[in-house]
Amino acid sequence: MIFIIIIVLILVALGLNKFFLYIQKRGSSALGSNPPNIKRDPGLDKKTAEFLRIEKKEWKIKSKFNQNELYAWFTEAKQPTNTTVILVHGFAVDHNSLNIHAQLFYNLGYNVLQIDNQAAGKSSGKYMGYGYIESLDLIDWIDELKNRRPNEEIILFGASMGAATVMLVSPKVDGKVKAIIEDSGYTSTKDILSYHAQNMYHIKGRWLINGISLFSKIRAGFFYGQADCMKALKKNKIPILFMHGQNDFTVPFEMEEKLYTCGKFFKEKYVSQGVHIRSYYIDSINYQKAVEKFLQHDQ
Template identity: 25%
Template sequence: MKRKTYIAISALAVIIVSVIMGGSFYMLGYSLDPDPNRRDIDSALQVLYGRAPFMKAWTDSVRGNGLLRDTFITSVDGRRMHAVYMRGDSACGRTAIVVHGYKDCHVTFLYIGRMYQERMGYNILLPDLNAHGLSDGESIQMGWKDRKDVIRWAEVAEEMFRDSTGKSQIVIHGVSMGAATTMCVSGENLPEYIKCFVEDCGYTSVWDEFRNELHDEFSLPSFPLMYTADMLCRMKYGWGFTEASPVSQVRKCRRPMMFIHGDKDTFVPTWMVYRLYEAKPGNKVLWVAPGTEHARACLDHPEEYAGRVGAFIASAVVSGQTSSASEK
């Protein structure tokens, strides 16, 4: 009898462990496997036009006239990384690096680039993150390892766009996962020419974001899948959900940062921006866009968005100072 009980318990334990590990592998693949159609730029353009129909004429014009150009670099570990760039008419060494969101690419946030190029006269550079768009890569990195690639793109932008006196002023502006990437960049030891950051609806950490999605999409608790998937991520990709923490990076940031979030965001819950804002020392600005869901602040409030971002950057870049302010 005892032997049968032992066998039954052991079999049940094996089944439970198998289910948990199977669920963990599924969760990791579901979250970090790239879109198999990520290189389909025509489809990405249709996504852009669906979000922002006003962008079609502009995009066709700048692409048709060769103003929006491709560039490729090789990362330190041998990956081929892609970006597009466009020169501003009166940039004078000022450049905005615009970082796209999760399973998007440079195309789908061209409207942010247009804002900088048209409204502010900036050069623009829009990279494809690892395993997105035309960049190489086997897995999505949720902004964590991407921070090193964006710093490399900033070096490229500084070389390409420095003014006649050899000076550059670079703003890094990211949306969603691109915002998380931007915040992860902000905590590093950076060159002087990176002046400030704009993060739009970024998450506090990968752990917090995945936990939120596990609950909202699958109605599952954090334990045990979050813990086993985190372990698998560390083993397979060399980073963990808690390690990939924009809020920890923001605590180390000593340059001006603007925080933007929609007050109706449930994909990256609005509460996250308050924690991020509180963690950031020194110069910072917060704008919570009314009635706005995830990654739609610029589309819902285009004039106010451009005005607020422009005012922040003018203060942060030109004078080197910006006051702390929180606005709804």
């Protein structure tokens, strides 16, 4: 009997480890990360191409969390300014996935810092952190920016997992960050994994996710419960713009509605008919207006 129990436990452990690798390793497709082919509004492709031709300075730091090497690219504004937007990308992509958003902030007159998260792009690392590890690394990037440009005002922009990242970091950077914009963020790691387990794979069960979470702690250094955006927002004091598309089925729109109700801080909301992280592609004029209005509210 003891032998059978040991064999069962080993098989369970192997299964949980396999699930962990599937949903957290570099390049995972667990959340359906292949972007849809969406036609962009006229002029966006041209503006993005022009932005990509501008000289960019490569930055490198080491993560204080696990000593992995992290890379970013700094684009200086057309006219001198002391405000930089840090862009944080989403799940299983790299900084290039937000080039179209980077050009938006560049053309609004800001410096732009595009980072590669751990286990993405040029940065090292085996495992993604669903916003938790990335939020700790984002503090390192904020400190690096402040060291290089002591008088800099900082705006954070995050998309999807990057949106979770900027929300999770919000209580920890009060006084360092002027404003936060989150696009298509989820309420928590457990919530988004539960949603996809049920909708994509027809698997129900928080017990399964809690089991995988244990392997995340062992192998990646964090429990899924540590990546809870709603808990973070309840402690936040920084102004936040919440942006989401009503036809988002990667991170359901209902999550945005829950996030918007959390916390007591200045907040604004933008809603489009777009799919996941594609609101700007199809509604660029209104998207830009919402960003400009939000960023001007306290100037």
